[in-house]
Amino acid sequence: MDTVVNQTENQFFSSKKNVSETKGKFFIGITQLAVILIIAILFIILGIIVYQGRTKFSWEFISSFPTNGMTEGGIFPALIGTFILVIVMSIAAVPFGTITALYLTEYAGENSKFAAAVRFSVRTLAVVPSIIFGLFGLGFFIQFIGAGADTVLNDGQLRWGQPNILWASLTMSLLTLPVIIVSVEEALKTIPREMREASLALGATKWQTIRKVILPESVSGIMTGTILAVSRGAGEVAPILFTGAAYYLATLPGSLSDQFMNLGYHIYIMSTQSSDVEKTMPIQFATTLVLLILTLSLNVVAVIIRARIRRKAK
Amino acid sequence: MNSPSQLSPKTTTFTEESLKKQFRISEFLAEKIISSVAFLSIAFIFLIFIFVFKESLPLFNSESGSKEKTEASVITANKPETYGTASEELKPESYGTEPEAELKPETYGTESVSNEELKPESYGDTPKEDLSVSPSEETTEVVSQNQEGADKTWSTFFTTEWVPVSDNPRFGLLGLLIGTLKVTIIAMLIAGPLAVLAALYTSCFASKRVKEIIKPIIEMLAAFPSVVIGFFALMVLASFFQDVFGYDSRLNAFIGGIAMALAAIPIIYTISEDALAAVPKTYTEASLALGASKWQTAFFVVLPAATPGIFAALLLGVGRVFGETMIALMATGNAALVSANPFESVRTFAATIGSEMAETVFGETHYSVLFFIGSLLFIFSFALNAVAEFYVKGKLLKKFQGK
Numbered sequence: 001m002d003t004v005v006n007q008t009e010n011q012f013f014s015s016k017k018n019v020s021e022t023k024g025k026f027f028i029g030i031t032q033l034a035v036i037l038i039i040a041i042l043f044i045i046l047g048i049i050v051y052q053g054r055t056k057f058s059w060e061f062i063s064s065f066p067t068n069g070m071t072e073g074g075i076f077p078a079l080i081g082t083f084i085l086v087i088v089m090s091i092a093a094v095p096f097g098t099i100t101a102l103y104l105t106e107y108a109g110e111n112s113k114f115a116a117a118v119r120f121s122v123r124t125l126a127v128v129p130s131i132i133f134g135l136f137g138l139g140f141f142i143q144f145i146g147a148g149a150d151t152v153l154n155d156g157q158l159r160w161g162q163p164n165i166l167w168a169s170l171t172m173s174l175l176t177l178p179v180i181i182v183s184v185e186e187a188l189k190t191i192p193r194e195m196r197e198a199s200l201a202l203g204a205t206k207w208q209t210i211r212k213v214i215l216p217e218s219v220s221g222i223m224t225g226t227i228l229a230v231s232r233g234a235g236e237v238a239p240i241l242f243t244g245a246a247y248y249l250a251t252l253p254g255s256l257s258d259q260f261m262n263l264g265y266h267i268y269i270m271s272t273q274s275s276d277v278e279k280t281m282p283i284q285f286a287t288t289l290v291l292l293i294l295t296l297s298l299n300v301v302a303v304i305i306r307a308r309i310r311r312k313a314k
Numbered sequence: 315m316n317s318p319s320q321l322s323p324k325t326t327t328f329t330e331e332s333l334k335k336q337f338r339i340s341e342f343l344a345e346k347i348i349s350s351v352a353f354l355s356i357a358f359i360f361l362i363f364i365f366v367f368k369e370s371l372p373l374f375n376s377e378s379g380s381k382e383k384t385e386a387s388v389i390t391a392n393k394p395e396t397y398g399t400a401s402e403e404l405k406p407e408s409y410g411t412e413p414e415a416e417l418k419p420e421t422y423g424t425e426s427v428s429n430e431e432l433k434p435e436s437y438g439d440t441p442k443e444d445l446s447v448s449p450s451e452e453t454t455e456v457v458s459q460n461q462e463g464a465d466k467t468w469s470t471f472f473t474t475e476w477v478p479v480s481d482n483p484r485f486g487l488l489g490l491l492i493g494t495l496k497v498t499i500i501a502m503l504i505a506g507p508l509a510v511l512a513a514l515y516t517s518c519f520a521s522k523r524v525k526e527i528i529k530p531i532i533e534m535l536a537a538f539p540s541v542v543i544g545f546f547a548l549m550v551l552a553s554f555f556q557d558v559f560g561y562d563s564r565l566n567a568f569i570g571g572i573a574m575a576l577a578a579i580p581i582i583y584t585i586s587e588d589a590l591a592a593v594p595k596t597y598t599e600a601s602l603a604l605g606a607s608k609w610q611t612a613f614f615v616v617l618p619a620a621t622p623g624i625f626a627a628l629l630l631g632v633g634r635v636f637g638e639t640m641i642a643l644m645a646t647g648n649a650a651l652v653s654a655n656p657f658e659s660v661r662t663f664a665a666t667i668g669s670e671m672a673e674t675v676f677g678e679t680h681y682s683v684l685f686f687i688g689s690l691l692f693i694f695s696f697a698l699n700a701v702a703e704f705y706v707k708g709k710l711l712k713k714f715q716g717k
Binding site for chain 1: 338340344347349352361369519528531534538539542548579583637639664676696703
C-alpha cells in the first residue's frame with residue numbers, strides 16, 4: 001500500500017481494485033472449493049459402494065434367501081420386506097398427506113390460525129428425530145392400540161400387541177407424511193387460479209372443483225410426493241428398530257401381524273452384529289448398493305417429475 | 315359454517331347473501347372431513363409427545379412408579395435367572411437321566427454347584443415345592459434392590475456413569491449428553507461452513523446453468539439413507555482416518571461427526587440457499603451500483619441480510635445431528651466415555667435408545683429412562699424448530715419490509 005500513495009489517482013484506484021480482485025478470487029475460490037468438496041464426497045461414497053458392491057451384486061443375490069447363518073446367499077426377504085413396508089406406508093400416508101395439502105391450499109384462509117398451526121405441525125413432524133417415531137410406534141401403536149386390540153379382539157392373546165409390519169409401516173407413514181404434504185402442496189400451488197375460477201364460474205361447487213379439476217391436475221404432484229416418501233421410507237431404519245424389523249426370518253411375512261426383514265436394518269445388523277463381519281463384507285456392500293440404487297433412482301424420478309411440473313407452471 | 319342455512323331457497327326475496335352460497339350437505343361434509351384430517355397432523359404432534367412422555371412417567375411418580383417397577387421386576391427377576399445362571403450343559407443331563415427332583419442335588423453335587431445355581435433348574439422341571447420356595451426368596455431380594463435403584467434413578471441422572479443393566483443400575487445422562495454434544499459440535503464445525511459456503515456460491519456466483527447442475531446433485535445427498543452413510547463411515551472412513559491420524563479407537567466422535575456432517579449438509583445447504591435467494595435483488599443492485607465488487611456484495615451484503623435464514627438452517631442442522639440414530643449407532647463406538655479428546659468413543663442419546671430399547675422390558679426403570687431420553691430429544695427438536703421458525707419469520711419480515 002505504501003507504494004500506492006505515490007501513484008496518481010487513477011492508478012491508485014486500479015491497483016486497489018487489483019488487491020480487491022485477488023481477495024475476491026480467494027473468497028470465491030473458497031466457496032467453489034466447498035461445492036467441489038461436497039460433490040466429490042458424494043461421488044466418492046457412491047463410487048466406493050458401487051466398486052465394492054459390484055462383485056456380489058447379481059440377480060441371484062437379489063432373488064435368493066440368506067443362507068448359512070446370513071454369511072452367504074442373498075437378500076430376497078429383506079427386499080420383499082422393504083417393499084411391503086413402503087406399500088402399506090404409502091396406502092396410509094398418501095391419502096392423508098394429499099387431503100392435508102388440499103386443506104392447506106384450497107380451504108385454509110390466508111390468515112387462518114388453524115392453518116398456521118397445521119403448517120407448523122407438519123414442519124415439526126419433519127424435524128422430529130426418526131428414533132422418536134420409533135418410540136412413538138412402540139408406545140402408541142404396539143402398546144396402546146395393539147395391546148388394546150388384543151384384549152378386545154383376541155381375548156388377550158398376543159397378536160397385534162407386538163412388533164409387526166403393520167405398526168412399522170404406520171410409524172413410517174407418520175415420518176414420511178411431511179414429505180408428501182410438501183410435494184402435493186407445491187404441485188397444487190402451480191395450478192393456475194384461472195382453472196379454479198373457470199370451474200366455479202361454470203357453477204361447480206368447491207368440492208366438485210377439487211374432485212374434477214384440482215385432483216386430476218395434481219396427480220403428478222401426488223406421484224412425486226409418493227415417490228419421495230417411498231425413497232425416504234425405504235432407507236430409514238431407526239423407526240422400525242423396535243416396531244417390527246426382524247434379524248432373520250426363514251419365510252416371507254404372510255400377514256400384517258408378522259415381523260419382516262428390511263434392507264436398511266439388514267445392513268445395520270450385518271455390519272455391526274454379524275458373526276463374521278470381514279467375511280460378509282461383499283454382501284454388506286452389495287446390500288448397501290441395492291438400497292442406494294433403490295433410493296437414488298426413486299429420487300431422480302421424483303426430481304424429473306418435479307422439474308416437469310415446474311416447467312409446466314411457467 | 316358461513317353458509318346461511320336459515321336462508322333456505324324457500325325465501326322469496328333473494329338477498330345478495332342467499333345468492334352467494336347455498337347450504338349443501340356434501341360440501342359441508344367435504345370441508346369438515348378435510349379440515350379434520352388436517353387437524354390430525356396437529357394431533358400427532360401432541361400424541362407423539364404424550365405417548366413418549368407417558369412411558370417415562372414412572373420416573374416422576376415415585377409411588378405408583380415403584381409399584382409398577384416391582385411388578386415388572388418380579389417377572390423379569392425370574393427370567394434372567396433362568397437364562398443367565400443355568401448353564402446349557404447342565405440342563406440336558408437332568409432332563410435325560412434323572413427327571414425326579416430329589417435326585418438332582420446328587421447329580422449336581424458331584425460337580426460342586428452351589429444352591430443358588432440350582433434354582434434356575436428347578437424352575438424348569440421340578441415339583442412345585444421347590445418352585446414356591448426359591449423364586450419368592452429371590453424376588454424379594456431383587457425387589458428391594460430395585461426399589462432402592464428406583465429411588466436412586468433421579469440422583470444418578472447427573473452423574474456420568476451409564477450402567478443401565480446391573481444389580482445397581484446407574485443412569486448417568488451427563489455422559490451421554492457430553493457425548494451427544496461432542497458429536498454435534500464436530501459435525502456442525504464441518505457441515506456448517508461447508509454447506510453455507512456452497513450455498514453462497516450457488517446463489518451468488520454460479521451461472522444459471524451451473525446452478526441447475528449443482529443444486530440437484532447436492533440435494534441428492536439428502537437421499538442417501540442414514541444407514542448408508544453410517545455404513546460408509548464404519549467400513550471406509552473409520553479405517554482411512556485411523557491410518558491418517560493413528561489413534562486407538564477406530565470408531566469415535568470424530569468419525570461419527572464427519573458422517574453426521576454428511577447427513578446435515580443437504581439440510582443446511584438447501585435452507586441457506588433459499589434464504590440467500592430470498593434476499594431482495596435491490597440489495598445486490600444497490601451494492602453493485604455503489605462500486606462494490608461481486609464478492610464484496612456477496613460476503614458483506616447478501617450474507618448478512620440472510621443471516622436469520624442461515625441461522626435457522628444451522629439450527630435445523632443441529633436438530634438433525636442431535637437426533638441422528640443410525641450413524642451414531644454405527645460410527646461413534648457407543649462407549650459413554652467422558653473426555654475432551656475427539657478421537658475417543660462416545661455414546662449419544664439417540665444411539666442409546668436405538669441400541670437398548672429392544673432389550674428392555676416393558677415397565678422397567680431402564681425402559682422408562684429410555685423414553686425419558688426420548689421425550690428430552692423430542693422437546694429439544696421441537697424447540698429448535700420453533701425458534702428457527704419464529705425467529706426467522708420475525709427477523710426476515712422486519713428486515714425486508716423495513717418495519
